[in-house]
Amino acid sequence: xxxxxxKRLLADYAVGRLRGRTKAKIEQHISECPICxxxxxxxxxxxxxxxxxxxLRPSNPQLLLNRVREATQQxxxxxxxxxGWRLSWRWLLKPAIGFAIFSSIAVGAFxxxxxxxxxxxxxxxxxxxxxxxxxxxxxxxWIETGIGEMSATQ
Amino acid sequence: xxxDELPDSVLVAKAKRGDWVAFEQLFWRYHxxxxxxxxxxxxxxxxxxxxxxxxxxxxxxxxxxxxxxxxFQVWLHQIARRLCLDALRKRAWxxxxxxxATYDDQKVSVGEVETDLEFGLEGxxxxxxxxxxxxxxxxxxxxxxxxxxSKLSQPLRxxxxxxxxxxxxxxxxxKVLGVPIGTVLSRLARARESLRKLLAHYLDEVENEVNRx
Ligand SMILES: [Zn+2]
Numbered sequence: 001x002x003x004x005x006x007k008r009l010l011a012d013y014a015v016g017r018l019r020g021r022t023k024a025k026i027e028q029h030i031s032e033c034p035i036c037x038x039x040x041x042x043x044x045x046x047x048x049x050x051x052x053x054x055x056l057r058p059s060n061p062q063l064l065l066n067r068v069r070e071a072t073q074q075x076x077x078x079x080x081x082x083x084g085w086r087l088s089w090r091w092l093l094k095p096a097i098g099f100a101i102f103s104s105i106a107v108g109a110f111x112x113x114x115x116x117x118x119x120x121x122x123x124x125x126x127x128x129x130x131x132x133x134x135x136x137x138x139x140x141x142w143i144e145t146g147i148g149e150m151s152a153t154q
Numbered sequence: 155x156x157x158d159e160l161p162d163s164v165l166v167a168k169a170k171r172g173d174w175v176a177f178e179q180l181f182w183r184y185h186x187x188x189x190x191x192x193x194x195x196x197x198x199x200x201x202x203x204x205x206x207x208x209x210x211x212x213x214x215x216x217x218x219x220x221x222x223x224x225x226f227q228v229w230l231h232q233i234a235r236r237l238c239l240d241a242l243r244k245r246a247w248x249x250x251x252x253x254x255a256t257y258d259d260q261k262v263s264v265g266e267v268e269t270d271l272e273f274g275l276e277g278x279x280x281x282x283x284x285x286x287x288x289x290x291x292x293x294x295x296x297x298x299x300x301x302x303x304s305k306l307s308q309p310l311r312x313x314x315x316x317x318x319x320x321x322x323x324x325x326x327x328x329k330v331l332g333v334p335i336g337t338v339l340s341r342l343a344r345a346r347e348s349l350r351k352l353l354a355h356y357l358d359e360v361e362n363e364v365n366r367x
Binding site: 014047064065 | 167178187211320347349352
């Protein structure tokens, strides 16, 4: 492996990202190249520096815990009842969505059918029709049929 | 077995049944990790404490949504990370235009970091709390490392914090971030290259030789 390529791959090697032949080749190069050996040591020392840093601590962990407890138990803790309600209704979600899709398809199909299908052939007689109309509006039907006029002329 | 030695999965199962004491144990186990993780996003003590609180509140509220009780640590970090990204987005939005570039690059001026580190490093606010074996020299070095890490881009910084400061294994980090293990390793490598340059001054001080991987 050439120095340029080895230098580019050194950090990947240092974090254990290289495998197989590439790993073997870079190890061979490092053993022969003092510059890469020095660079690898620098990367390893960087890791050592990073590992000794450790964790930060909040100013008052007990106070922080108290704040968490207040926020959860007094204000927003999901009660068993609410939770139960949520769980008991969750199973309905999928059937409800299915039903909504089915009903919109059904309504759409009905509207389509109403617009384009042949109108039903209403075979009621003249007499039947006027009986219907006179039931809903007796006076209107009387005038419409000309009975009014007839009786007026008579 | 003492209660604080119980594995996460047992404590999570108890907490799911409403056992607050079990949840407290989880808080004591993880609050420093979560605080550290958040601090390296926000670099501000007060904001980080607020988000640490919010992380545990959300965890308690949505504990029933956690499918695998073993995955608590990863899940908790995911909650914290989402809150941090939201906070940064909000902060970038609220900042005047001239400052947005700074937050887009996720870089913070050294001065700002130093100010907060003076107050926040290791959380040891009074001298008597400081471990006597921890020399002033070492503290300075740790501080320098933290400042160098804060200069990294966010994707590199978060893997460094998770892996080196918190000690999370690479496969757990890949779950927290939702990226392949190879990506985590690649980011660790790039971060180490950058930090090697930023910390050049301190590398000579590291006496002990480190074995090759
Ligand atoms: Zn070389």
